[in-house]
Amino acid sequence: MKTMLSIMSLFAFAAAAEAQTMPVDGRFEPVELPYAENALEPIISAETVGLHYGKHLSAYAATLNRLIEGTDFADRSLEEIVATSDGAVFNNAGQTLNHNLYFTQFSPDGGGEPQGALRKAIDGAWGSFDRFKKDFVDAGASLFGSGWVWLAADKDGDLTIVKEPNGGNPVARGLTPLLGFDVWEHAYYLDYNNRRADHLNALWRIVDWNEVEKRYDNLNQ
Ligand code: MN
Numbered sequence: 001m002k003t004m005l006s007i008m009s010l011f012a013f014a015a016a017a018e019a020q021t022m023p024v025d026g027r028f029e030p031v032e033l034p035y036a037e038n039a040l041e042p043i044i045s046a047e048t049v050g051l052h053y054g055k056h057l058s059a060y061a062a063t064l065n066r067l068i069e070g071t072d073f074a075d076r077s078l079e080e081i082v083a084t085s086d087g088a089v090f091n092n093a094g095q096t097l098n099h100n101l102y103f104t105q106f107s108p109d110g111g112g113e114p115q116g117a118l119r120k121a122i123d124g125a126w127g128s129f130d131r132f133k134k135d136f137v138d139a140g141a142s143l144f145g146s147g148w149v150w151l152a153a154d155k156d157g158d159l160t161i162v163k164e165p166n167g168g169n170p171v172a173r174g175l176t177p178l179l180g181f182d183v184w185e186h187a188y189y190l191d192y193n194n195r196r197a198d199h200l201n202a203l204w205r206i207v208d209w210n211e212v213e214k215r216y217d218n219l220n221q
Pocket of ligand 1: 052056099182184186187
């Protein structure tokens with residue numbers, strides 16, 4: 001039994017190591033996954049995290065690094081590139097930024113409700129946390145094609161829900177992204193098939209509100 005367990009942990013370790021050490025040469029790298037690949041189950045399966053984080057995000061970052069080498073973008077921040085580029089550079093920079101924000105906003109200990117200044121701003125804008133969640137899921141479910149739904153803040157801290165097609169990010173509108181749900185099929189199809197709204201509703205159970213509150217509190221720093 002002990003041998004069996006160690007073989008299984010070896011497999012788990014090998015799978016995690018493969019996904020996390022996918023080589024990306026250049027300036028931008030996938031953010032380090034702050035939990036094990038299976039830590040978000042059953043909301044997001046290890047298989048989905050393995051593909052989504054290990055393959056898709058690595059590919060976006062590697063392509064971005066290749067595209068910006070020797071160009072004016074080479075020494076700009078990721079946010080600046082997203083805000084000022086278009087075409088393939090924008091698509092891959094947007095998706096690198098989007099997924100770095102995405103994978104760090106979840107936690108196996110997540111869920112519950114936001115507190116503090118962020119909660120006050122949500123209640124001010126939508127009247128209640130439940131109403132905000134409903135409007136957010138409706139926005140994501142009704143987005144045509146692939147894209148993202150974001151909670152974003154302007155420089156005064158006022159909140160808005162933004163629907164972005166493809167690799168869009170609210171930084172291109174001068175807003176700060178706080179929370180983003182990925183509605184590309186690769187984010188949910190293995191686990192939810194075509195039930196996008198079910199996936200979006202389930203994600204609330206793993207949102208790390210401490211991280212989202214931190215993004216909001218950092219607005220004016
Ligand atoms: Mn994705």
